[in-house]
Amino acid sequence: MNLRMQKRLAANVAGVGKRKIWLDPAEIAEIKNANSREGIRKLIKDGHIVIKPQVVHSRARHRMLVEAKRKGRHMGFGKRKGTRNARMPTKLLWVRRQRVLRRLLRKYREQGKIDKHLYHELYMKSKGNVFKNKRVLMEHIFKAKAEKARTKVLADQLEARKQKSKATRERRMARVQEKRAAVLAVEHEDAKE
Secondary structure, eight states: OOOHHHHHHHHHHHTSOGGGEEEOGGGHHHHHHOOSHHHHHHHHHHTSEEEOOOOOOOOHHHHHHHHHHHTTTTOSGGGOOSOHHHHSOHHHHHHHHHHHHHHHHHHHHHHTSSOHHHHHHHHHHHHTTOOSSHHHHHHHHHHHHHHHHHHHHHHHHHHHHHHHHHHHHHHHHHHHHHHHHHHHHHHHHHHHO
């Protein structure tokens, strides 16, 4: 018996492929009489035409493999097809590193931890591949700030020393002037007499 039309109609009504339709062999005569979509719907409702369930396509094995790859298994030389640069482009690594470093510099500048001059200097050094990661850049910033503070302290000390010596010199000059004035006054007195 040819039931191709019934199978096609059932597939269309159910919205599945023809391979998912099962026709009950015991009810072939009744199925053959159904030549409309309405009749097919009734047969589906009665259970003479059955829509097969979806075949299970388990991802369990794939999940296990992915988990193992995360641990570094199955990743040796024999499993690699592309070049190192194709698998993880150096440019992508460079872009990521630059974005991390520039974000840090921007944050520090906004917080006032570094001034615009130091920011620009470090920005250009980052571009020149001086810092290999964020930690190295942070250490460099701490060192630069400490050095700047040290030079400022030394400059202040030098300035204070200069001021002190200048004041001492001025006092000495004043004393010398007073002595001269006193000597001249005495000589003047003697000359009058």
